[in-house]
Amino acid sequence: MKFAAAFISLCCVGQCSAQSLNPNGAYPKFGVGPTGITATIEKGLKVTVAAVQLSEPAGQTDLKPGDVLLSVNGQSLSENDPRVTLGTAIGVVEAGDGLLTFQVQRGSDERNVTLRLPVVGAYSASWPENCKKSNAIVEQTVRYAVKAQQPDGSYQFGAGRPVRDDVRGCLTSLFLLSVGDDELIPYVRRHVRPLAERAETRRNAGGHVNWQLGYQGILLSEYYLRTGDAEVLPGLQELCNWCVDNQAAGGWSHGAPVGPGYVQSGLMNHAGLPVMITLIIAQECGIKVDTAAYARAIRLIYRMAGHGCVAYGDHRSELWWSNTNGRNAMTACGFSLLDHIPCFREASEHLATLVTDSYYQPEFGHTGGGFNVIWRGMASMHVPEHRRANVQRQNQELAWYYDLCRQPGGGFSMPATPPNNPRYTGLEWATGAIGLTYAAPRRGLRITGAPRTKFSRQAPPPDFDWGTPEDRTFLSTADAEGFRESESPKEIYHLLLKTRKSEATLQFCATHLRHYSPLVRTWAARLLGERNRPEALAILANAAMDKDPRVRRAAFDGVSGYDNWR
Template sequence: MKHIIQLTALLLLSGGSTLAKDPALPSEKLDFTQGDTLPRQISHDWTLGPIGARGWCQVSKYGAEGTTKDSRQILITKVDSKGTAAEWLQKGDVIIGVDETPFQSDARIAFAKAISSAEEKGVFSLLRHRDGQVTPISIPLPTRPPFANTAPFDCPKSAQILKEGCDHLASRGLGSPAIDTHLNALALLATGDRAYKDELEQHVKKTLARPLSADMPLACWHFAFANLFLTEYYLITGDRYVLPEIRRLSGHLVAGQGPLGTWGHTFAEPTTDRLRGYGAVNAVGIPVAISLVLARECGQDFAGLDECIEQAATFFRRHVGIGAIPYGDGPPNLEYGHDDNGKNSAAAVFFSLLNDAPATAFYTRTALASYGLDREQGHTGNFFNMLWSVPAVALAGPTASGAWMNEFGWYHDLARDANYRFPYQGYPSQTPGNAYAKWDCPGAYLLHFAAPLKKLRILGRGVTCQPKLTTKEITETLEAGKINYRYASPEFLRESLSSWSPIVRNLSAKELRRRKIGLDSPASLTSSNPLDRIAALKSSKNFDQCQPLLADPDLRVRMTAISSLAGKDKKRAVAAVFEHLAKHSEKDPVFTQAIGNTFFPLGISEKAVGQLLNAPKDRETTIKAINILLNDEDALVSSRIAMGLKFLPDEELIPLLPLVYHRAANPPAGNVMFANKLQTSCAGVLVHLRLEEGLETSANLLADESWGRNNRLPQAAALLIQYKGYAKKGLKPVKDTIAGMTSPGDVKWKKLLQDSVDIIEACETPKDKLPTIESITKDFKNR
């Protein structure tokens, strides 16, 4: 049951989004100047920059993370009695404007953007509502210049924040080694200032004194960031006494890599070489890979290290040009924006260390296009989205970073409190009191301001692989992050079908379809430019002319061909794609994921899958294609195919039976969270044919305690019971499982298993034997 404990720990660490849903948003706009009060279920409040107060803004529903775009007031929720604002603000006050002007737009962002000019003047002018009276107030602030147009490079404000922030951080002390404090230590290290030498040495000693255990919850997270700190520390100081721990941490990380080159919350299971729990978590996998590259630069050289790094690079390289790196093993994201919780940004850093120019360029550009709500979002929280942002953007140079800070520097100003603590902000609708709220977060921001110093490898030290973006490309990239598709002109949307950005291409086509506007494009299907071929595929109405592009040399084009053909005639497109698979035996995981996404998306019914599998007339080709997809490395793909197998004629199932049996017992390495449906569907086929192997797999599924057990047990029990008396000989693993169920949470499932055993044991024992895959195959061939 260890995996369940580890999962619970993960959910607590990452904000508990599965254990506790984010609050329901008030349906009506609140007006605190008219006596409205804060609702019981609320989103979190915000640090209000350096004034020494916190405030709440109303959140509107927008996507998964919400937005404050409709807010026009800030309700003061806390005032630091020793802070700058204590004389002018108190809890319950309402800020209704800045510079004597009521808020006419998002109150949170307008307030944040006003901080910079207020610090320039040394006074923050606000409109305060208290006891029915509106009063202009002026809160004094320490003066500082605005961000330079090259920030954080050649930027006095960035340098000042870095110096003062690190001084405050060092004076407070780094505390116990943990993910957040390792980042704080990295910020001190990134300054190159020997004034922090003693504090850093103490942090190293504390880290070495309490070595992390490979059995701890969230081991990959803790090992990755400890390794990041120690490797960067060694590369700057040359202190060799940290090398044994770097080697130990790196050894566990290499051994704990999953079969696809990824990592999960914990290390892979040694006996199966599979990731535990629900599989890959790329938000930690990329920092792990970065730390291993740095360990190699520290002189570590042991069996498997080079191969491990290359395998990780192969996996994360598969998303280049296609979208945002997803949460796990699945296809690239095209809906959340240009960066999915900082994974593209972290990948830019990773590939810059590997001197991989194409991957670095793409991931850096997507990082540059990610700001505003795109950067504020994040699965369970946006801490890592913020952490990796500027280190990636800075790879494109001062012009690019300055332009990005011009768009999003306000978030840094809002997060920076009077004591440079940068308390965790989170996304707008995030629940108050999430786990990150207690993290000590200044390092995540101070590292941004240390980027120009290039003292750390993750901040560009010695990196020569830096994208050279023109001013026009920088502008285009930033514009890609702010397009309002709902109001864009049809001409603009059509032109965007050949954008550099896969996100822009996808959302532009989606908006044109929503408006029922033709996707007409002057681009040619035979153009030498793959982006033009993509645009032509999206706009062409000719099925026959589009079909050959399923074999295009560019993966992006091949993927677009799948969706383009499906949009014209889904059943005919299935046949064309199956013909391509059978002919070319294409096994590119992103291509097969595109097939799954297009034809067999999440939520599709079993009957709908069956109808598509039965649609092509060429059945021999179809069975070959089904075999390829059922054998896919991604359970998200193979499980959808398995759902429809029971709708195939028995004679078509027989050639598939060896693989069906294998998949019932051995799910693929990728997206293991979807393996339940794959295994139970395959077992269902074997049960339908009344095969001996169906009895075996059903019993084993009941005894399987891996991830998703509670969803699997009822289905497996229903399958096993169908064998009635035949199932008696398969009850031993089930009874062993019952005997091992001792926790209070097992009561329900223990009863289910015992009831299944009782039903089976009450049946008459048959005298004949069940057929096997071998016997039914032999009989079929002899017909």
């Protein structure tokens, strides 16, 4: 037990990444992994039991709603982010004796309460790839999802309303398809055939239709490429026709028509990127897509790759966040489908690597970090071999989060985005999404790296011109010559952009003008410009004459004060 406590302390303080909770506010209900405890975090970081599932490990103890959890296995829960401590403790004891001991306050009394979790082993160094624990979690989640499916193909998770043709239902069926088990095909078919039939008459989506069309199109296409079931093709064709009808300025908004006063050109790439992926993969199924609309969609997004994060709308690549709530990851998965074209393969690998290096903002998002979580694991499959250590670092840093999301009996429940945004919480959002993260290494989907199937057709490449040959350099995942990494991505972020800017030396900034990431290069250049000292400006002047165009571009960003939304 002493070893477990020491290991938890080490992980929480030095290795695990999370976003900040507000110690003066309250954090909504969340499941404490497979313990059967539902908790809130009240003012002062007081982890308070909200409910106990009687049939689960916590239900075999004396825990009651209202109890305050002061510590777990000797580690305080009133410092930093208690979720990290809880999630890390679960992983440690599952690899040890299974015993979680809470120090509990009930009124004026304090007591210890111990519950026993099943011992399932530790994650492997390369998890979820080549990992027995991950495989066991996949199989448990499969059983949970299959049991949740209703006769009409929808999924009933807990006490919520069934989900079927929206993002949540499509993610769940994509998860079942991703596992690679042919015995699961009938469950997916039960969902997709009625969906395709409704799509033939455009009765498959309502409200913010583009959100639904994108995920539906990916599901129908992946299902066809796996099975060759031509019954879904007429619906997929009409779905793609509807997508083309809704396009504006190369992209999509929440729905149709586009509101031009919304952001830039009225576009909202969170909704549009899955539609773009649909147009790519549907052509692999033999679907006819308007070539001009297809080229406009690819061009809008491709121009951002290599220059920062994929933007919210039709504006410059974003630079002041390390991630963009899934947009980089979506694009990496989409462009991977065009990996026979070198520039798209490179763009996919570049964006996927940026995603893995944003592990320190795992829940970041404009309206909540759900899509950050949904797409992160799938994008990891497209990181090039020489950067696979970045994926391992990400997954080791975030193991606490995934263990916290796991629920007793199977499934996942996504906790609220800090400080208290519950928009994408619950079993119906997370079961398919995080299941896809664990199953991604099986490469059961084209978007997670599966090879083309016997039903695949070679789609024509998108027909557009963009940039010069030197623009390809910006898609590289290699640092510029002379770069030597000494700090983690998290430390670089704080030294160049956030809390520790005053500590960044001129030499540190100069070195990071040569980083592979356009974000890091621009952060370093802007900081040199802000210093406005002769030595700093001399570094920028020298960089402006560098042989690497990425370094030259960073230098001019520093001089001009380049900003992404203006």
